[in-house]
Amino acid sequence: MAARRGLNPIYLQDLAESGGEPLVRDVVRTFLDTVPPRVATLRAALGQGDHPAAGRAAHSIVSSAAMVGLTEVQEAARAIELLAAQGGPVPPGSVSALDRALADAPTLLNEAMRRAFEGTQAG
């Protein structure tokens, strides 16, 4: 399966082959449900100048995004994590880049799920 910009489908495909549709849907739902509160935590930490807390929130988003193959979300959150680790500042543009990447996430994940399920049914 070809990688689409912003998402490497191999991770959801691997999950679909092992755990089937219920696992993939559960993992994607977990991502979509749990990332917005972590972004809110990230924003609040940055607003308070708490770079260690911002770095932890960003790192957590990096991990989740990586495990579902959302490469642009992963890279945007990683950039914030690195800036926070250096004590900041974290420019607003970095958070905007994460917002933009996350806005595409539901569409990318739904498309990847559909293809992953087609692949397992065909296989």
Add this chain to the structure above:
Amino acid sequence: MTSDTPNGRGARVVLVAEDDPVTTKILLHRLSHEHGFRVVHADDGTAALAVAEREALDAAILDIRLPGLDGLGVLARLREMPRYERLPILMLTSLGSERDVVRGFELGADDYVVKPFSPAELIARVRRLLARGETDRGTA
């Protein structure tokens, strides 16, 4: 499901210390549903140590970047406990964290994987560590 119930105590007990809910969900599914391990989960370092005190662990998977006491701190404390001196311990780390990996080995970690990891590879590594532990005990 792959059967994995040695040592007369039922399923082997694996501690997963991980605060990321997505990674946790994937690990729990693969370890318990597919491979028959009993998984005990903690989402911070202090909770991980409490679980380790309460349970008889057969292996541990520790995220290095845990909130509070981090994974390296948990690793160091586990190695101080006589019953966990030889516990198979695998660390989860991120790209660009080579210093953490080196520190983990210095503190007694047996192996590590970098996120994003292949769950199948992680399971294979855990099973290899468990098998090696069985062999070591058999030849000791």
